[in-house]
Amino acid sequence: RRLLQWAHQRYTETGLPQWKHSTKWKKYCQVCQSKEELLKDAWFWQIKTDKKN
Numbered sequence: 839r840r841l842l843q844w845a846h847q848r849y850t851e852t853g854l855p856q857w858k859h860s861t862k863w864k865k866y867c868q869v870c871q872s873k874e875e876l877l878k879d880a881w882f883w884q885i886k887t888d889k890k891n
Contacts (some may be wrong), residue, residue, distance in 0.1 A: 842867040 842859060846869045849857035864870045 839868065843869060848887065 842863060845857050845859050846867075848854075859867065864874075
């Protein structure tokens, strides 16, 4: 878990592709899970506000 967090931190700092991990690690990575959850929430709220307009 810590290695995955560290890889995300290094990728954010450097932008180098070698710090990205493969999708098979996504289920173990809290950073990826959090990002996915935030995207789902943002998508939900966008649809909800679009229906009001």
